[in-house]
Amino acid sequence: xxxxxxxxxxxxxxxxxxxxxxxxxxxxxxxxxxxxxxxxxxxxxxxxxxxxxxxxxxxxxxxxxxxxxxxxxxxxxxxxxxxxxxxxxxxxxxxxxxxxxxxxxxxxxxxxxxxxxxxxxxxxxxxxxxxxxxxxxxxxxxxxxxxxxxxxxxxxxxxxxxxxxxxxxxxxxxxxxxxxxxxxxxxxxxxxxxxxxxxxxxxxxxxxxxxxxxxxxxxxxxxxxxxxxxxxxxxxxxxxxxxxxxxxxxxxxxxxxxxxxxxxxxxxxxxxxxxxxxxxxxxxxxxxxxxxxxxxxxxxxxxxxxxxxxxxxxxxxxxxxxxxxxxxxxxxxxxxxxxxxxxxxxxxxxxxxxxxxxxxxxxxxxxxxxxxxxxxxxxxxxxxxxxxxxxxxxxxxxxxxxxxxxxxxxxxxxxxxxxxxxxxxxxxxxxxxxxxxxxxxxxxxxxxxxxxxxxxxxxxxxxxxxxxxxxxxxxxxxxxxxxxxxxxxxxxxxxxxxxxxxxxxxxxxxxxxxxxxxxxxxxxxxxxxxxxxxxxxxxxxxxxxxxxxxxxxxxxxxxxxxxxxxxxxxxxxxxxxxxxxxxxxxxxxxxxxxxxxxxxxxxxxxxxxxxxxxxxxxxx
Amino acid sequence: xxxxxxxxxxxxxxxxxxxxxxxxxxxxxxxxxxxxxxxxxxxxxxxxxxxxxxxxxxxxxxxxxxxxxxxxxxxxxxxxxxxxxxxxxxxxxxxxxxxxxxxxxxxxxxxxxxxxxxxxxxxxxxxxxxxxxxxxxxxxxxxxxxxxxxxxxxxxxxxxxxxxxxxxxxxxxxxxxxxxxxxxxxxxxxxxxxxxxxxxxxxxxxxxxxxxxxxxxxxxxxxxxxxxxxxxxxxxxxxxxxxxxxxxxxxxxxxxxxxxxxxxxxxxxxxxxxxxxxxxxxxxxxxxxxxxxxxxxxxxxxxxxxxxxxxxxxxxxxxxxxxxxxxxxxxxxxxxxxxxxxxxxxxx
Numbered sequence: 001x002x003x004x005x006x007x008x009x010x011x012x013x014x015x016x017x018x019x020x021x022x023x024x025x026x027x028x029x030x031x032x033x034x035x036x037x038x039x040x041x042x043x044x045x046x047x048x049x050x051x052x053x054x055x056x057x058x059x060x061x062x063x064x065x066x067x068x069x070x071x072x073x074x075x076x077x078x079x080x081x082x083x084x085x086x087x088x089x090x091x092x093x094x095x096x097x098x099x100x101x102x103x104x105x106x107x108x109x110x111x112x113x114x115x116x117x118x119x120x121x122x123x124x125x126x127x128x129x130x131x132x133x134x135x136x137x138x139x140x141x142x143x144x145x146x147x148x149x150x151x152x153x154x155x156x157x158x159x160x161x162x163x164x165x166x167x168x169x170x171x172x173x174x175x176x177x178x179x180x181x182x183x184x185x186x187x188x189x190x191x192x193x194x195x196x197x198x199x200x201x202x203x204x205x206x207x208x209x210x211x212x213x214x215x216x217x218x219x220x221x222x223x224x225x226x227x228x229x230x231x232x233x234x235x236x237x238x239x240x241x242x243x244x245x246x247x248x249x250x251x252x253x254x255x256x257x258x259x260x261x262x263x264x265x266x267x268x269x270x271x272x273x274x275x276x277x278x279x280x281x282x283x284x285x286x287x288x289x290x291x292x293x294x295x296x297x298x299x300x301x302x303x304x305x306x307x308x309x310x311x312x313x314x315x316x317x318x319x320x321x322x323x324x325x326x327x328x329x330x331x332x333x334x335x336x337x338x339x340x341x342x343x344x345x346x347x348x349x350x351x352x353x354x355x356x357x358x359x360x361x362x363x364x365x366x367x368x369x370x371x372x373x374x375x376x377x378x379x380x381x382x383x384x385x386x387x388x389x390x391x392x393x394x395x396x397x398x399x400x401x402x403x404x405x406x407x408x409x410x411x412x413x414x415x416x417x418x419x420x421x422x423x424x425x426x427x428x429x430x431x432x433x434x435x436x437x438x439x440x441x442x443x444x445x446x447x448x449x450x451x452x453x454x455x456x457x458x459x460x461x462x463x464x465x466x467x468x469x470x471x472x473x474x475x476x477x478x479x480x481x482x483x484x485x486x487x488x489x490x491x492x493x494x495x496x497x498x499x500x501x502x503x504x505x506x507x508x509x510x511x512x513x514x515x516x517x518x519x520x521x522x523x524x525x526x527x528x529x530x531x532x533x534x535x536x537x538x539x540x541x542x543x544x545x546x547x548x549x550x551x552x553x554x555x556x557x558x559x560x561x562x563x564x565x566x567x568x569x570x571x572x573x574x575x576x577x578x579x580x581x582x583x584x585x586x587x588x589x590x591x592x593x594x595x596x597x598x599x600x601x602x603x604x605x606x607x608x609x610x611x612x613x614x615x616x617x618x619x620x
Numbered sequence: 621x622x623x624x625x626x627x628x629x630x631x632x633x634x635x636x637x638x639x640x641x642x643x644x645x646x647x648x649x650x651x652x653x654x655x656x657x658x659x660x661x662x663x664x665x666x667x668x669x670x671x672x673x674x675x676x677x678x679x680x681x682x683x684x685x686x687x688x689x690x691x692x693x694x695x696x697x698x699x700x701x702x703x704x705x706x707x708x709x710x711x712x713x714x715x716x717x718x719x720x721x722x723x724x725x726x727x728x729x730x731x732x733x734x735x736x737x738x739x740x741x742x743x744x745x746x747x748x749x750x751x752x753x754x755x756x757x758x759x760x761x762x763x764x765x766x767x768x769x770x771x772x773x774x775x776x777x778x779x780x781x782x783x784x785x786x787x788x789x790x791x792x793x794x795x796x797x798x799x800x801x802x803x804x805x806x807x808x809x810x811x812x813x814x815x816x817x818x819x820x821x822x823x824x825x826x827x828x829x830x831x832x833x834x835x836x837x838x839x840x841x842x843x844x845x846x847x848x849x850x851x852x853x854x855x856x857x858x859x860x861x862x863x864x865x866x867x868x869x870x871x872x873x874x875x876x877x878x879x880x881x882x883x884x885x886x887x888x889x890x891x892x893x894x895x896x897x898x899x900x901x902x903x904x905x906x907x908x909x910x911x912x913x914x915x916x917x918x919x920x921x922x923x924x925x926x927x928x929x930x931x932x933x934x935x936x937x938x939x940x941x942x943x944x945x946x947x948x949x950x951x952x953x954x955x956x957x958x959x960x961x962x963x964x965x966x967x968x
Contacts, residue, residue, distance in 0.1 A: 224967035234963060240953030242945040243716050262963065266955045269941035275952050277716040277938050277945060281709070282742040289702065289709025289739075290716065296700060297678070297717035298946025300953065315703050409964045412957045417950050451946055452678045452698035453718050459675060462691055462699040474691065 023211045025055050025080035027091040029162065032104050033155070034097050036068025041180055042155035043074040044404075045191075048176035049159075049168050050078050051225050051406055054217040058084030058523075059225075059404040060602060065250070065342045071100045080217060083530070084406070085523035086399075086602040091212055092166070094158045095122060096136065105129070113210040115161050130210040134161055134201055143194045153194040160198015165206065166214045170199065224409055228400040231371040232330060233259035234410065235378015236302055237267065240417055241328075243294035243301040245279045245287045247309060250342050251398040252332035255304035284309035288316045288329070292391075295320075295327040296463060298422070298451040300382045304330035307340065307349055310356065317391050318357025319465040321488070324438070324447065326385035326392075326420065333397040335600045344600025345398035347519055347569035351577060353393050354548050360485060364495050365393040365548040368400065369522035373546070375410040380500070386420035388495050389446060397569070399602040400520040421448045425456045433458035437472040438484060445490035492549060499547035502554060510560045511539040513616065517567035518545050518575065521603040525567065528608035535609075538616055540565075548578070555583050563619060564591055565612060571598045635671040643668045645692040655807035655833030655848075656686055656755045660693045662810050663724070663753075666817035667694060670865070678714050678721040682707040682736055685762050686728035686755035686833070705736025708743035711750050712934075718944040719935050722821065724751040730760045733769040733788045740790070744797040744826050746934040751820045752828045754790055755807075757835035758846035765838030772918065776843040792911040794828040795904060795926045801827035802907070802926040806851045807834065812922060815890075818863040819924065824885035825933050832920070851920065858910070858923040859901075860893040882927055890924060901927045 029046070033039040040061070047059040057078045064070035077084045089109045095101040095116035102125060105114060110128040118133035139157045140150040156177075163173055173195055181187040232255050236244070241263075246256040256278060263276045277294075281287040287303045294301035305313065310331050320327050333349045335341035355362055364384060366377040377394050385392040421442075423435055428450070435458065438447050447470075450459040461472040469480040506514075517525045522544060532538040543557040558564050558579070566576040573594040580587065595611045597603055633639055643664045648657045667677065677697035681687035683704035690699040702710040711725045732740045732754050743750070758771040767775075770790065771783040794802045801823045803816045813831065820827035832851050834840050840847040859879075866887030879894040882902060892901070900906060907926040914921045943952075 224964050226967045230967075234960075238954055238960065240948075240950065242948060242953060243713065245713065245716075266959050266963075267953075269943065269948075269952060271941055273939050273941040275941050275943075275945065275948055277940060279712070279716070279938075282738055285706060286709040286712075286739055286742065289706045290713035293680070293700065293702070293710040293713030294717040294945075295713075296710075297714040297721070298944075299713075299717035301713065301717070316706070319703055410960065412960050413954070417954065450698075451718070452714065453676060453721055453944070453946075455673075455675050457675070457696050460696050460698050462701065464699075464701040465703060466701070 021211050022213055024213055024215050025078055025217060027078055027212045028087045028089065029076045029078075029092040029094070030090040030104075031074045031094040031158065032097045032100055033072055034068075034099070035063055035066060035070055035072040037155065038152040039072070039074065039096070039155040042159050043076070045156070045173060045176040045180050046159050046162065047076050047404060048179060048225060049163075049172040050076065050214065051220055052172040052175060053169055053214065054220050055080065055214060056082040056084055056219050057406055060086060060399070061403060062601070063343050071097050078214065080219075081530075082219065083523070083527040083605065085527050086604040088604050088606050092162070094162070095120060096154070096158070111210070113165070113212065115158055115165070132161065132165060132202070132206050134205075139197050139201055140194065142197050143190060149190065153190060156191045156194035157198040157201075160195040161202045161206075163195065164199045164202035165208060165210075166212060168214055169216065170195070220406055222409060223406050225404055225406050226371050227254070227402055227404050228368070228371050228374040228396055229254040229332065229402060230258045231374035231410065232304075232378045232394070232396065232401070233262055235375035236328070237262045238413055239379030239382040240300045241276065241302050241382070243277050243291060243299040244303065245281050245290035245294070245301070246303050247281050247284045247287045247305065249284075249306045249309050251334055251402045252304040252306045252309070252330060254402065255330050255332065284312040285316065288313040288327075292316050292320050292325055292327050295385070296325045296452075300386070301326070302328040302330065304332065306332050306334050307336045310349055310353060314357045317363070318359060318361050320391040321357065321361045321363065322359075322465055323463050324389040324449070325463070326389050328381040328385050328392050328394065330394045330396065332401040333395060341600045343398070345520065345569070345602055346598060346600065347395070347397055347521075348571075348574070348598070349395065350570070350574040353395060354578070362492055362549070363391055363393055364388060364499060365395050366500065367395055367518045367546050367548070369519050369544060369546070371400070371405045371407045372410060374400065377500075379413050383418040384495075384498060387418050387446070387498065388491065389420060389449060390491070390495075395519065397520050403602070421446060423448050423450050423454075423459070425454055425459070428454070428456040428458050436470045437461040438468065439470040440487055444494045445487045446494060496549045496551060499549070499551075501551050502546055503544045504542070504553065504557060506541040506557070507539050511541050512562040513538065513612070514541040514543065514557060514561035514563070515565040515567060515608070516543050516545065516554070516557070516575065516579070519569075521567050521569060524603040524605045524608060527605035528612070531605060531609050532612055536613060536616075538612065540612060550578070550582055554579070555586060558583070558587055558591060562591065563593055563615065565593045565595050565608075565615070567595045567597070567603070567608065569597050569603055571596055634668055636673060638668065638674075640664060640668045642696065643674060643694055645690075645695050648689070648692040650685055650688065651837050653836040654685070655757060655835070656689050657692065658807040658810065659753065659755055659813065659831055659833055660689050662813045662817060663693045666814050666821060669814070670818050670821045672722055672821060676720060676722050678723050680707050680711040680714060680723060680725040682727050682731040684728040684731045684760070685835075686726055687731060689726050689755070705731050705734070706739055707731065708736065708739035708752075712743060712746070712748055715748055715750065715935070716940075717946040719940060720944050723749065724753065726753045726755065729754060729756045729758060729768040729770040733790060737788070741793070741797055744794050744799045744828065747798060747800055747825045747931055748934045749824055750826050751817070752826060754828070754830045755833040756790070756830055756846070757833050757839055758844070759835050759839040761835050761838055772845040775845045778838065778841045787915075789911055789915055790828065790830045791925055792908065792915070795907050795911065798931070799828045799926070800825035800928040800931050801924070803827070803829045803924045804831070804922050805829060806832045806855050806920070806922055808848055808851050809855060809922065812857060812861060815861045815863040816924060819861075819884060819890045822863075822884035822886045822888040823929070825928075825931060845918070854920040856919060856921050857895060858897050858899045858921050858925070859895055861924055862891040864889040864891055882929065884929060890927070892924070901925060904928070
């Protein structure tokens with residue numbers, strides 16, 4: 001028996017009743033409820049109260065594909081050092097769902113605390129946890145006599161209980177309630193009262209016996225709490241989105257829903273009328289068809305969808321590639337294949353999106369890793385699409401898109417819009433009235449286009465998905481086909497120079513160990529790097545691609561390390577496959593190691609730490 | 621006999637100073653005698669006679685023989701030959717981006733009644749300003765003659781294969797779904813067709829024209845109900861229809877025999893002389909009954925089946941600004957930094 005095990009046995013379970021050490025601003029709270037029960041408001045109040053106390057926080061909602069009646073878990077992670085990726089262990093459980101309470105309690109680590117509906121009698125299940133029972137329904141009945149409201153207010157009771165047990169500043173809770181319910185005065189009053197009753201119950205009936213506590217810090221100055229889809233929508237508005245067509249699908253719906261809200265408020269012309277069109281289409285085929293044609297006609301056009309929608313959009317995307325039409329498509333990835341786990345997160349569409357459609361196709365894909373990048377790529381994607389005249393994808397995911405992140409405020413676009421190579425009437429007059437739609441005039445493989453409605457007899461051309469030559473005339477000539485396809489390939493090389501470069505964080509000299517990860521894996525990777533450095537003195541360099549096609553610096557990173565972990569949130573190691581396809585035998589054998597996380601849960605640091613620790617033991 | 625209206629007099633140049641050849645397209649690659657080419661000719665004539673500026677026109681299509689035809693008229697207009705069955709969404713996107721475009725979509729019976737029927741349904745429901753032409757021949761021409769969903773029950777292919785399924789009547793569907801200008805015509809009846817096309821150009825909303833357009837290669841034999849011969853023998857116009865442009869109205873005296881005039885969006889008129897049916901195309905129920913009757917009795921009734929000039933268009937519903945979205949400047953598209961500050965503050 002090792003010393004470590006002995007130590008654990010010594011402290012658990014008998015010692016948890018004695019004066020525990022204090023763990024300040026480092027815990028994960030999980031609220032287990034039934035969806036449709038109205039707990040989301042309470043969770044957001046709790047999250048915002050912690051945020052306003054200046055403690056780094058993040059909120060993650062694990063929800064079913066269902067409207068009411070199935071289990072849902074909301075997890076808040078607060079961490080003084082800013083690590084807010086998913087944490088596998090929960091420290092504080094609020095157990096309100098009888099369907100899952102026993103399993104939820106069984107999965108806790110020794111020493112964790114459980115706040116629960118006393119009728120569930122969970123204290124019988126474990127003797128190494130701290131139990132805080134409360135009669136939620138009875139307490140809610142004190143708040144209101146209305147039975148309908150009691151159920152909702154029971155949720156605010158736990159905010160009060162946690163507030164007292166964890167020393168959350170009650171004024172911040174009240175402030176968060178006001179933000180949550182805004183102008184609804186009666187709701188603010190009722191919810192405040194529920195919180196107060198929760199606090200009173202805890203004071204009078206519960207003895208604090210766990211080590212977790214929260215204290216005011218100053219780490220959120222200037223920051224905002226926002227979900228990635230709202231950030232994407234906001235970025236799109238500042239990118240000048242003028243046509244957004246979509247079909248509802250989780251987890252992307254809130255991109256266009258929130259965009260619509262922003263546009264209604266901020267994008268009305270001098271005549272008070274809309275400078276945008278948002279259309280909920282009949283399906284994803286129509287959504288992408290509308291957006292593509294709007295891009296063809298000169299609008300800043302976008303759509304947002306998820307895996308099944310991406311599959312349906314495939315044919316039109318190929319047309320957009322071949323006929324060279326700008327369009328922005330947000331893919332908020334969820335777990336596939338097929339319907340998959342529609343409310344869980346994944347990075348499983350990298351390969352299929354990158355080469356979406358039949359024939360030789362490849363697409364520019366942006367890979368945001370934060371809400372700030374969702375905003376930034378929200379506007380930059382339009383510039384890229386119009387400059388390159390091609391569909392541009394932004395691959396977010398459910399974790400980034402629907403969960404709530406604290407972030408520095410977004411930066412206003414630092415450059416004017418790039419509307420790309422569009423010839424107006426005056427340009428055509430200067431050119432003597434002729435232009436070739438698909439000719440490479442500038443040597444960058446990007447042709448010029450005209451918009452329908454341009455008042456010049458030479459402006460018109462015919463757009464088609466069938467074989468065409470430089471003049472956009474129909475042809476089945478193999479020479480013309482090869483010329484156009486080869487130019488499109490060169491255009492992709494132009495794109496490679498234009499897309500956001502990878503972010504590299506590398507020791508000097510380079511450590512033998514590196515990791516390549518992207519998108520929503522970023523917070524877990526950074527936390528894992530920190531823990532490996534502090535706990536095991538392992539330095540792990542990090543490269544985060546922010547776009548496809550990949551930049552040459554990715555190969556440099558791989559070849560300057562002995563072992564490079566490639567982290568994918570999918571089963572098949574799709575980024576790894578891409579690296580192999582891109583660089584082939586320029587990658588020395590044995591360098592790339594594949595870490596694949598595909599449970600549908602957001603990425604966590606522990607998984608990376610375990611993998612790397614084992615690998616490094618093997619290497620040593 | 622009533623005098624022909626001023627607009628149908630042959631003219632060398634129109635009011636824009638353009639000649640008919642300014643409205644021509646590339647040479648057709650369809651089979652000699654194809655009904656679609658006859659329709660393209662009437663499109664050229666209608667756009668010429670209605671003084672439409674070619675650069676303001678967007679030609680949209682899906683896939684199939686019919687969908688190739690936008691290359692064969694209006695060379696000086698932008699064209700977009702998209703993917704199979706998706707012309708409606710492409711037309712929608714183009715019109716949303718630039719509401720000043722005169723959008724004409726060309727589709728076929730396979731493109732509309734089968735693969736694209738969902739998009740057809742939703743386009744009509746929205747009443748997007750668009751001329752939606754279905755060049756209907758009852759077969760898939762480009763894939764060599766399979767039945768389409770508009771083929772009549774018990775019609776036979778040249779091979780002898782008989783269609784056992786009932787046909788889909790696109791005009792009936794369009795009326796049911798709220799289309800505001802619904803017509804049935806025949807590629808072999810140029811006079812009626814050009815009047816219907818000019819009326820459609822003047823109309824603000826979705827104009828669906830279901831045009832029998834015989835396929836000379838795969839569906840023009842005895843036993844076909846989509847052949848030239850069948851069309852000529854069976855066409856029964858429900859009225860004699862004239863198109864009277866707004867500017868000509870004052871010059872033209874009320875004509876004897878005119879039973880009904882309906883004013884269109886741009887101030888022009890359709891003038892109807894009723895035949896034995898005494899039919900009123902502004903009566904939606906009567907239109908639906910007429911289509912039902914035609915289907916039950918296998919009648920080929922042509923003319924303007926339904927017209928509603930009051931319904932709001934999709935662009936009205938969206939409350940779009942007058943300036944085309946595609947032409948908005950950066951300061952109209954990108955709100956100032958203060959707006960970003962304001963939104964960000966609301967997330968604290």
